[in-house]
Amino acid sequence: MVGAIKDLKGRETRPAELARWFDTGATAATETGAGDDRIEWLRCAPFVVIHLLCFAVILVGFSQTALVVAVGLYLVRMFAITGFYHRYFSHRAFKTSRAFQFVMAVVGSSAIQRGPLWWAAHHRNHHRYSDQPEDLHSPRLKGFWRSHVGWFMTRTGFATRIEYVHDLAQYPELRFLDRFDWMVPVGLVATLYGAGALLQWMAPALGTNGLQLAIWGGCVSTVALYHATYTINSLAHQIGNQRYATGDDSRNNFWLALLTLGEGWHNNHHHYPAAARQGFFWWEIDPTYYGLNVLSWLGVIWDLKPVSAAALARNRVDVPLEGRR
Numbered sequence: 470m471v472g473a474i475k476d477l478k479g480r481e482t483r484p485a486e487l488a489r490w491f492d493t494g495a496t497a498a499t500e501t502g503a504g505d506d507r508i509e510w511l512r513c514a515p516f517v518v519i520h521l522l523c524f525a526v527i528l529v530g531f532s533q534t535a536l537v538v539a540v541g542l543y544l545v546r547m548f549a550i551t552g553f554y555h556r557y558f559s560h561r562a563f564k565t566s567r568a569f570q571f572v573m574a575v576v577g578s579s580a581i582q583r584g585p586l587w588w589a590a591h592h593r594n595h596h597r598y599s600d601q602p603e604d605l606h607s608p609r610l611k612g613f614w615r616s617h618v619g620w621f622m623t624r625t626g627f628a629t630r631i632e633y634v635h636d637l638a639q640y641p642e643l644r645f646l647d648r649f650d651w652m653v654p655v656g657l658v659a660t661l662y663g664a665g666a667l668l669q670w671m672a673p674a675l676g677t678n679g680l681q682l683a684i685w686g687g688c689v690s691t692v693a694l695y696h697a698t699y700t701i702n703s704l705a706h707q708i709g710n711q712r713y714a715t716g717d718d719s720r721n722n723f724w725l726a727l728l729t730l731g732e733g734w735h736n737n738h739h740h741y742p743a744a745a746r747q748g749f750f751w752w753e754i755d756p757t758y759y760g761l762n763v764l765s766w767l768g769v770i771w772d773l774k775p776v777s778a779a780a781l782a783r784n785r786v787d788v789p790l791e792g793r794r
Contacts, residue, residue: 584647
């Protein structure tokens with residue numbers, strides 16, 4: 470890694486921000502940017518552009534094929550974020566092989582939410598300091614927009630806190646994906662464009678083309694995925710019910726659980742983050758957990774950590790509903 474390019478006053482220059490588009494290691498590992506809450510607009514330009522490109526649907530048009538691709542990519546990548554980035558890389562809620570760990574990291578990277586080390590490190594920091602000053606996305610302390618999107622646009626939010634993820638940093642392939650986190654997303658968009666062009670040639674009745682699939686699958690689907698994921702940082706600490714006394718504002722919210730394939734049972738999760746399931750009771754829908762069970766039946770993951778009876782009963786602040794589990 471190389472040190473960041475700075476001016477005479479010690480501030481990072483625009484070339485340094487541009488360099489991080491292509492190599493997150495353009496910032497030295499020892500530089501965390503702690504306390505620098507200014508938004509790096511130049512570095513975040515691709516994030517802004519992908520939002521603006523959603524308006525290109527006016528130019529590329531609509532087809533059922535494009536819609537199916539967009540929805541399918543939303544579901545697959547949401548599962549990758551919730552099941553892989555969150556429940557595996559952040560909390561080690563199950564075990565897998567090194568090979569499938571890499572597969573999970575690649576699929577998770579396609580969600581364009583940075584690399585697995587960065588994601589897991591910041592999430593572990595969140596659990597350690599939830600709704601305290603060190604929590605970068607506490608809506609109680611930072612407000613809605615900063616907790617929803619602003620926090621990761623800052624210099625502090627950019628750095629990968631390696632001290633939280635030594636268990637993951639031992640794998641060179643994960644460090645590579647984390648450092649060059651643009652490679653998988655670019656590959657995805659290129660694949661979408663190529664697939665659309667091929668369908669236009671071989672199956673013109675589907676009414677799609679390369680640019681249409683790139684916009685719907687690469688931009689519209691991704692932006693929807695972004696903001697659904699971000700609601701867990703923002704809305705899931707503001708709206709919903711608390712079953713457990715966790716010392717923070719985490720809430721359970723059925724609608725957010727539907728939107729995020731089970732992540733909306735956020736108070737449950739903050740109460741017992743080690744579990745592979747976040748819907749603790751049968752009526753709490755948790756599609757991610759169902760998908761992880763399928764992967765366990767296939768033998769690619771194993772040892773899914775359960776929620777113990779003691780954990781279910783501990784620190785309840787609501788009135789337990791007996792016999793409904």
